[in-house]
Amino acid sequence: MDATSAARKSMISLHRASEPDVLKPLISRARLDSDERSRTLGYAAGLMADLREAQHSGWVNQFLQEYRLNTSEGIALLSLAEAFLRVPDPTTADLLISDKLGEADWKSHSGKSSSQMVNSATWGLVMGRALVGEGESGPLRRLLSRAGEPFVRQAVGAAMRLMGEVFVMGRTIDEALKRMKKPENKGFVASFDMLGEAARTQKDAERYYAAYRKAIQAVGKESKSGHSVSVKLSALHPRYEVPQYDRCVPELTDMLAHLCQLAADRNVALTVDAEEDERLDMSLDIIEAVAKRQELRDWDGFGMAVQAYGKRANAVIDWADSLGRPMNVRLVKGAYWDTEIKKAQVEGLSGYPVFTRKAATDVCYLACVRDLLEAKNLRPAFASHNALTVATILEWAGDRRDFEFQRLHGMGEGLYERLVRERGYDCRIYAPVGGHKDLLAYLVRRLLENGANTSFVHQMGDDSLSEEELLADPVEHIESVARTRHPGIPLPVDMMVHWRNSQGIDLKDRPILLKTASDIEAVPFEPEGTDAVHADPLHPSGRARKAIEAARTPDDDVHAAITRAQAAYRDWERTPIHDRATTLERFADLLEENRIELMALCVKEAFKSIPDALAEVREAADFCRYYAYQARTDLAPRTLPGPTGERNELKMEGRGTWATVAPWNFPLAIFVGQNAAALVTGNTVVAKPAPQTPSIARKVVEIAHAAGIPEDALNLVTGGADVGAELVSDNRIAGVAFTGSTATAKRIAHTILVDEERPIIPFIAETGGINAMIVDSTALPEQVVADVITSAFKSAGQRCSAMRLLLLQEDIAEEMEEMIAGAMATLIIGDPGDPATDVGPVIDRSSYDKLMAYRETMRPRWLATTHVPEEGLFVPPTMIGLDSMDDLDKEWFGPILHVATWKGGKLAETIERVNAKKYGLTMGLHSRIARSAEIAEDLARIGNLYVNRNMVGAIVGSQPFGGEGMSGTGPKAGGPNYLPRFCAERAISVDTTSAGGNASLLNMDES
Structure with missing residues (x-):
């Protein structure tokens, strides 16, 4: 077995292995001896001083210091920034401002910063709070009441633009390149990334691909700048998923190879970003295929990112080194921790692909540092904002300079300036590029999801933590807890506490998926009944399934x-x-x-x-x-x-x-x-x-x-x-x-x-029910699209909880319908035994005929439909536009989605109109306004309400399922009131006095 294959085999054994077993060999690699520890603490103390000094200079640092994530104002501000810029209508914008600013104490921040820009942003937030907050009075309130909501929206919009300046390097690649020439970035280079959500449609993918090409060309024009470009594979294909491997991997390999060739021709380095754990094996297959292309073998600008919170991180580094060609490797802590933990629990998997303690991630990171410094073919890039981590790298690297540090734009300023400008180390700024409307929201979500208070950046702003606590040795901490998993994060099997969670199969692991499909195919099956009236070919091999009729x-x-x-x-x-x-x-x-x-x-x-x-x-x-x-x-x-x-x-x-x-x-x-x-x-x-x-x-x-x-x-x-x-x-x-x-x-x-x-x-x-999902203009479009596709079309729309009616706020309806149509076009309809299939046939001829007849009567109102195999009971997923939600008065049990609109600010009335249909099974709401969720909870006469997620897949014991009205009697299945x-x-009541009374009273101690 060659080194590359050995590394891939090692990844399999590490993937969901127990935390103690994975950490055992890493601890020795991460450990500092007493002399190293002493010198490292000296370096770190100096870096800490530089960091603290930088916090008081520059409006970006002061803004982050003033509104830290561990304050209610910081969270409110980030939550507002996540949604505000995508809201097109003033009514919803005002509701969002009221929702996010109404509870926070903005006045306590007014005038405190030495930065006029920070104070100006704060003043806008104070004005917004004054207009929307309860109990506000005095001249300011009267002034704002006369000025009206437009004035407040402008003020809040200004604050959001300042937020964009904090997190986004530039709205275009040209703007970002220009900004990198400013004095504060002297000595630094950038890695530009056209960041954003993963592509949901082919149109999205083509737009991102064009943006990457443009970025490479623009950076190539400044060939001596040293800047590079980062690429996110999920942005280049709308179905970058394991079940679609045979389709997406070859296509992505070709696209990445073309981008790499473009970069190599212009002497621009290109790095493939790391993403969710389930995509790791696919990404390695793609990277390896591109790395081995003859025309790129000698190019030294190709690179990839490795996430140290993953248990496979060291094996990935070994694999990259075994490719036998120059590779740049960016080592990061990891960006999807919450998601990885939740996925493993929901899917009932054997263990977690990531460490459950932050200190364990730090230990793995340090072990990976050693691996990278000892590698033969790799040029390391260490991405960190942690002073202790940086100091440890300096200690181990000695006089070496054949590596670089990296930091995020808008974070960690002050940590590297002295190292770059006085000591000659290389440092690259990871620089997001894109419109604030989309990109700011993406970056804020990453910060909210992964910017836990245990991170070094946030701890730095906590005056209650001493320098000793900030610079604590992660190895000592992990050894003190015996390398165990975090006690607050049970294994997926123990997630339900009182009963064992059911076992899942890791269908995101391709070999496991293929074996499962093969095992299923091998199970013999002969339909029951001798009077079946037809057969339905499901794939070219001609395997047939006879329908069982009610008679x-x-x-x-x-x-x-x-x-x-x-x-x-x-x-x-x-x-x-x-x-x-x-x-x-x-x-x-x-x-x-x-x-x-x-x-x-x-x-x-x-x-x-x-x-x-x-x-x-x-x-x-x-x-x-x-x-x-x-x-x-x-x-x-x-x-x-x-x-x-x-x-x-x-x-x-x-x-x-x-x-x-x-x-x-x-x-x-x-x-x-x-x-x-x-x-x-x-x-x-x-x-x-x-x-x-x-x-x-x-x-x-x-x-x-x-x-x-x-x-x-x-x-x-x-x-x-x-x-x-x-x-x-x-x-x-x-x-x-x-x-x-x-x-x-x-x-x-x-x-x-x-x-x-x-x-x-x-x-x-x-x-059943006429199950409606209500979407307002604060909702994240990409999340809505994913949840609509799952709720309306998966299982061929044959779930009692499936969405039948999508209610879009009229201000965003056209855009959302176009995105949903694009996502529908990527669906695979076919044999349900094929791992690639998204939507199979409906259950029988009677259902098929009924749905197809109805669909045909609504042909003039089709907004989108899909192609299906010519033979079989396949009803094409179809989106139908309605003039009014009142036009739908019955349930159509199949992959047919009806769409109507509602006016912003009329949520309560919209919910009451849904209630009037007298069904009450499921309802969905997509909104970033917390008050909207409260309104839905209060008014919806519904069995199961789902907020900012799909509407199907209730979990026993967590989401008891059942309806009311015309949707059922209750009690809910899988809930505490069912049995x-x-x-x-x-x-039973028994009088015991005639049999000697209550024995417990006899000989009672009267004292």
Whole structure:
């Protein structure tokens, strides 16, 4: 095995390894001996003095010092800067100003700075606060009231432009080059980056590519400047994702090679930026392919960034060195820490790809410093604002000068000036270039997400921290905590605290994804039923899936199944709660052990994509473990207070035999959830799956019986509507849990109430909805686009929670519709078993015909649609424009999105119009105005409200799911109130006085 392959293999073992194991070899590499430590502290003290002096000179430093991130004013200012410049309408701008400035104490900052520019910016913020704040009075308020909101908007706009000056080197590359010639940048060079959000559309990617080309050409005209350009691969392709590897990697390789050739011809260095962990392997494949191109082999300007918070950082450096060619390597701490932690938890992965302690990242960074200084082919660039880190590099480098330091524009001024101008070290400023409207927002988000108070820059501004604390040795700290993971960040498996989080599969790891797809394909599947009416080719190999029609003959006698369940009830109900809960936990374990077969059934019978199929298995396991925990904690008999001589107790017991009716769109998760809840509460069950998905239900019941649930306690009946009607109409049924259409739910409700001789039984219904997402002009467009695509089109729009109605503030509607249309054009529609597929077919011919007929009637109103395979039940994702939200009065269960507009400032009225549709399942809101979220919480008559995220994928125990109104009865599945609905509450009161009274009172100590 060559060195390059060995390094890649090492990355695999390190990726999600335990923190202690990864840190063990790094500590020896990062450790300073006593003499080194002494000298390093001396260097660092001098750098600290330079930093503190710089904080009091220059308006940029004073601005950052005045509004630090660990102050309420600093956070308010950054939050305002993140959204203000993209708001086109005055109404929403005023609401945003009021929301962000209304609570902070701007007057306390007025006139304090020695910089007139900082004081001018503060004065604008004071004026904004005075106009919008409660309780303000006096001449200033009266003046501003006469001047009106335009005056305040101008003042706040001026402050935002100053913020842009802080973080953005220039709005254009020419402006940035000009600024680098100013005296404060003397001796420094720059790495220019056309930063911004990742491309969401092909148009975005083409715009970024053109910007990079222009930057290289502009920098090349100043060939002696030493400036360079940084490139973000996610900006060059709208689908830079592991499932799209075969498409995006070759295209990105060619684009990067063309940019590199352009840079090499002009003697301009080019560095590929690091991004999220899931893209690391793809980026290395692209970089290696470009690095090995013959025409670029001798070019010494090619480079890449390495993030030290990643557990694979040292292996990446080894890999870069093994390429055997000159490479520049920028070592950074890391920019996506919060995201990496959350992703691993949500996806239930085995561990984290990043360190959980900042000190551990510092240790890794120092170990990487040694690696880079010892490398044969690499020229290091050390990006840091930490005085101790810089001092350590100086100590280890000795007299060497064949490396450079780097800092961010707007941060760390004073740290490097003396090193550059007096001692001859190289330092490069990482210089973002772009319009303030987009770029300032991006940079502020990175600062808010990753500028934790533990960072050196923010700690420097904390007067309560001593120099000794600021310069503490990270190695000593990590050893003092035994190299352990941060106690406040549990492993993903332990995230839910009281029950084990379900296991995920790292589908962002390409070898794992491909193996999973291959394993799924290998699972044999023969559709049930002999009277299927058609076959649907899903890909060129001709693999067919026969639809199962509702008229299929049932495989079991409903009456007999209920009889068996009733006979089993008494023994099962008397089984101790703890034992029933333990059985559910075994059930969850077996579901995970059989997950490939279950996923295959979901893909082949229900047309689920691979990620959706995995989510089904995980949610099913989560339901089992969560309900087991809830049963143990909430269903045990409770002693209630009462008078002396009396025992009062409340018991939660089963009701009898339940009928559960599950849908085809969640044929595994909802089927398991309904039955697990009924069983753990002591009931027996007759379960009916949707007629389209009997094989999934049959496998689940088989697994449940293997877990220890008695066969007669869980009975399966299959078939169509006639079977369901017979089941719920039997007056021996003690309760019904149903998920499906509103019309069917109403029929069931009527059936169980119309018989006067029948007891009143509980009915739990979850149905659909006209689920709306409301977007105002403060929302981040790129985030909205991603969430719209996921909410409206993933799972072929066949989720009960899927978005049916998008309500765009009219001021941004045209721009948003264009972006959504562009993102729709990148969707891959096809075989759900193909890892690259985004949208598969709809469930059956009946659904297909209904959706296609409706879509055709709305053809004049199409805003965008997509191409689909010619054969198969593929409904093209389609966006339809409406004159008014009132034009949509029913749910269309498929990949069809309706769009209407609303007026800024009319959020409350808009929510009430959505309420008037009488559905109440899910609603989304995208807004940077906190007060808007409060209005939605107050007014929306909705089961699940999602703010600044997509509207699908509720998590058991975290986001209990269910609707109200025409969307269901509740209680919510996966929530704390679900199990009691399956129970009979029985209160027992016993007079104990006649049997000797309360024994605890006898011989009571009267003292």
